[in-house]
Amino acid sequence: xxxxxxxxxxxxLFVPGKDHxxxxxxxxxxxxGIIFDIKRYAIHDGPGxxxxxxxxxxxxxxxxxxxxxxxxxxxxxxxxxxxxKEAIGRKITVSELFNTIKKDIIFxxxxxxxxxxxxxxxLMQSDxxxxxxxLCKEEGIHTTVDTSGYADWALIEKIVPLSDxxxxxxxxxxxxxxxxxxxxxxxxxxxNLLKLIDLNKKIxxxxxxxxxxxxxxxxxxxxxxxxxSLPVRLPVxxxxxxxxxxxxxxxxxxxxxxxxxxPISDDRLNALMTEFNNI
Ligand code: SF4
Numbered sequence: 469x470x471x472x473x474x475x476x477x478x479x480x481l482f483v484p485g486k487d488h489x490x491x492x493x494x495x496x497x498x499x500x501g502i503i504f505d506i507k508r509y510a511i512h513d514g515p516g517x518x519x520x521x522x523x524x525x526x527x528x529x530x531x532x533x534x535x536x537x538x539x540x541x542x543x544x545x546x547x548x549x550x551x552x553k554e555a556i557g558r559k560i561t562v563s564e565l566f567n568t569i570k571k572d573i574i575f576x577x578x579x580x581x582x583x584x585x586x587x588x589x590x591l592m593q594s595d596x597x598x599x600x601x602x603l604c605k606e607e608g609i610h611t612t613v614d615t616s617g618y619a620d621w622a623l624i625e626k627i628v629p630l631s632d633x634x635x636x637x638x639x640x641x642x643x644x645x646x647x648x649x650x651x652x653x654x655x656x657x658x659x660n661l662l663k664l665i666d667l668n669k670k671i672x673x674x675x676x677x678x679x680x681x682x683x684x685x686x687x688x689x690x691x692x693x694x695x696x697s698l699p700v701r702l703p704v705x706x707x708x709x710x711x712x713x714x715x716x717x718x719x720x721x722x723x724x725x726x727x728x729x730x731p732i733s734d735d736r737l738n739a740l741m742t743e744f745n746n747i
Contacts, residue, residue, distance in 0.1 A: 501596030503565070504538055504557045504588070508572060514612035514633055516581025519569050521600075523585060524557045525592035527618050529651040530639065531726045532678045534713040538588035546720055556720075562599045569604060582610025582632070591619035594626065601630035614674075617657035624660055634671045635705075636661055639682055641690035649681055658694075665700055676707045677737065679729045683709075688740075695747050704744040708737055 505522040507513075513520045525541030526533075533539065537556045544556040569583050576582045583604055590597050590613055597613070604611050613627065614635040638657070640646040646654040664671055675691060677683045695704065709731040717724050 498595040498599055499562050500559055501562070501565070501593045501600075502541065502543060502557045503560055504535075506568060509575070510584065513584040513586060513614060514582065514635065515610070516579035517572070517575040518581045518584050518612070519572055520584040520586050520614075521565065521569075521590075523587045523590045523593050523597065526587055526589040526616070527592065527652060528589065528616055530676075531649050532676065532681065532709065532713075534710045534716075535588065536713075536716055536722050537720055541588075541592055548719065554719075562596065562603065565600055566603045566607075569600075569609065570607065573607075573609065576609060580610070582612065584612040584614055584635070586614035586635075589616050589618065591615060591623050591627075594619070594623040598627055598630065601627055605630050617660045618652055619656075619660070621660055621663060624664070628664070628667055628669060632670060634664060634669055635674050636664070636671050637674050637676070638691065638694070639676060640687055641694055642687070645681075645687075662698075665698065665702075672703045672705055674705045674707055676709065677732055677740070678709050678726070679731075681726065683732065692744065692747060695744065701747070704741065706737055706740050706744075708732060708734075 502524040503521055504524045507520040507522070510518045510520040522535065522538060524538055526539045529539060537544070542557070543559070546554050546556065548554055585597055585601070601611050601613075610632050611630060612633040612635060613631045616637050638661075639650060640654065643653050643655065646652070661671070673695070675682060695702070711728055711731060714724065714728050716722075
């Protein structure tokens with residue numbers, strides 16, 4: 469049993485069908501942000517060896533979320549069953565974060581890598597994101613933003629010149645199902661994607677493969693049609709379902725509202741990627 473100390477548990481609970489709105493976020497301070505993890509030597513979050521920064525806060529509430537601790541934009545604490553307190557999230561200044569990112573410049577240079585901002589939804593802390601992206605660009609570090617696409621276009625537009633690559637999530641093409649499983653509609657996400665394409669940005673589409681939710685014949689077929697309808701062909705990646713995320717739900721005392729079953733095989737995942745990248 470673990471209890472959330474600051475009564476913030478509701479912010480992490482799934483509220484299927486609820487549109488959280490774009491502005492349900494605390495105002496951010498430009499020079500300070502809240503992150504919940506930093507992963508060095510990451511190899512799946514863009515090209516080469518990267519440092520991935522996980523920013524706290526997300527306007528979606530995907531039922532399968534692999535990082536449920538990312539969803540609240542607040543600092544949180546939980547008391548675990550062994551009475552040990554665990555902090556979720558920490559404040560960090562732009563310069564402190566930049567110093568951490570710079571430590572691995574040699575690896576970025578040798579591998580064609582860089583830094584990736586993920587979450588949560590990094591655009592929830594758009595001022596902080598802008599500031600750190602700007603420093604990275606000035607230093608010549610390759611930048612990637614991993615986004616749900618659910619943000620005001622003005623916020624995305626502001627970071628467009630500072631992001632070399634967008635990892636852009638497409639989850640469900642059916643609007644009603646998108647609302648049911650993520651809490652928000654997909655119209656804004658699709659409109660923002662079209663605007664990014666218009667600006668000739670480098671984009672990789674990513675879809676999480678969630679059994680019986682995104683991995684259905686209907687959704688994959690609609691995804692294929694969607695790709696064909698775009699004015700350019702974009703590379704596609706599929707992300708396998710992470711069964712180990714269940715451990716986080718137990719640890720943080722969060723309800724699981726989907727049945728976690730086995731992920732698909734690597735062979736099937738690769739076959740899907742080949743198929744969708746050769747449309
Ligand atoms: S968009 Fe990503 S971080 Fe946000 S709730 Fe969905 S899976 Fe979790």
